[in-house]
Amino acid sequence: MNPLVSDVLRAAPVIDGHNDLPMQLRAQRSYSVEGLDQPLPGVQTDLPRLRAGGVGAQFWSVYVPSDLPEPEAVVATMEQVDAVHRMVAAYPAALTIACTAGDVRRAWADGRIASLIGIEGGHSLATSLGVLRSFARLGVRYVTLTHNNNTSWADSAAEKPAVGGLTDAGRAIVREMQRIGVLADLSHVAPVTMHAALDVAVAPVIFSHSSAKAVTDHRRNVPDDVLTRLRDNGGVVQLTFVPIFVSAEIVAWTAAMREESERLGLAEEEDWWPAAPAPGTTPEFAGPSPRKQHPELAGWLAANPRPEATIGQVADHIEHARDVAGVDHIGLGGDYDGTDSLPVGLEDVTGYPRLLSELADRGWSGADLQKLTGLNMLRVLQVSEDVAEEPLWARTR
Structure with missing residues (x-):
């Protein structure tokens, strides 16, 4: 590790924008929070590894699939929010709920990891401002406008745009989010939605886990014209x-694998979303989500092994975003426990110091690394609080 990195992480621990451990707690452990204070098999995140990775604040994603009926999505999201609060309550010496920039600073001073909450997809709101405000009172600090399906009011990057970015209802939802101090997260949305949200934003927006489209041409990444507007908005893109x-090589490999799967007539695998534990039942730990093995595809996979992504490629995205948006508008959003593979050296949440060492070796200063790890997101939190007319999370504290 570059010796500069230890000093950076002491001064500005990582504020990571997106971690899906709550989803894994549901899928693998029937929402049990036991054992997180020791190395936990089957996940990429636990408390010892967060410490080793220099994480000082984590936005826990409370994700539910975007093809759920909206009323069902609201219930499932409530269960995810409950899981975060239960996890924090179980480890009070290590974790603390945070809603404000001041809460994050106090957590750092106390040697605890600030736990913030982000909803991954506007379907979880059921097109209801009352639901949005209720989640805000529970500590939710960002809402991703879509996941992989369009909502009635916003276009996703994963589907053909249907409403031209945002409808009038969508614009009203973004305005209400910023009025009450909830960040608008533009990861997962179509470029036309990114622009539409920036058109109405009066506070900084974020991308909680996205990369640079100019470096890797993937629909989930952020185009340069949006990165330029992000700079003017004061927001942050948290590179994933x-x-x-x-990796462009993995994009090409995935396209070829899907083409071969289609040739063989194999159906695309659906996301696994197990039922929540029923009251009065004994939790059953299901283990990692089952992956179908397709013997018909085995020969192609053996002849065409999946390429590995690298720390250097992640650093390339960070540097491109810095060059376009500016060093004051970048952060980190690993998406740990939301993806089954990660770049070599970043396989779990201990990887942040290795990434920072790569950047330090490229000539980054300690001051710029501190902006990347935490100070930029801390500023965004503070500005969103200052702009909010009625920060609902503050009324419960």
Whole structure:
């Protein structure tokens, strides 16, 4: 590790924008939070590894699939929010709920990891401002406007745009989010939606886990014209580690694999979303999500092994975003426990110091690394609080 990195992480621990451990707690452990204070098999995140990775604040994603009926999505999201609060309550010496920039600073001073909450997809709001405000009172600090399906009011990057970015209802939802101090997260949305949200934003927006489209041409990445507007908005793009977002070779390999799957007539595998534990039942730990093995595809996979993404490729995305948006508008959003593979050296949440060492070796200063790890996101939190007319999370504290 470059010796500069230890000093950086002491001064500005990582504020990571997106971690899907709550989803894994549901899928693998029936929402049990036991054992997180020791190395936990089957996940990429636990408390010892967060410490080793220099993480000082984590936005826990409370993701539910975007093809769920909206009322069902609201219930499932509530269960995810409950899981975060239960996890924090179980480890009070290590974790603390945070809603404000001041909460994050106090957590750092106390040697605890600030736990913030982000909803991954506007379907979880059921097109209801009342639901949005209720989640805000529970500590939710960002909402990703879509996941992989369009909502009735916003276009996703994963589907053909249907409403031209945002409808009038969508613009009203973004305005209400900023009025009450909830960040608008533009990861997962179509470029036309990014621009539409920036058109109405009066506070900084974020990308909680995205990379640079100019470096890797993937639909989930951010175009340069949006990065330029992000600078003017004062927001932050939190660069992610997802291999297909950072490696053009993996994009090409995935396209070829899908073409071969289609040739063989294999159906695309659906996301696994197990039922929540029923009251009065004994939790059953299901283990990692089952992956179908297709013997018909085995020969092609043996002849065409999946390429590996690298720390260097992630660093390339960070440097491109810095060059276009500016060093004050970049951060980190690993997407740990939301993807089954990660770049070599970033396989779990201990990887941040290795990435920072790569950047330090490229000539980054300690001051710029501190902006990347935490100070930029801390500023965004503070500005969003200052702009909010009625920060609902503050009324419960």
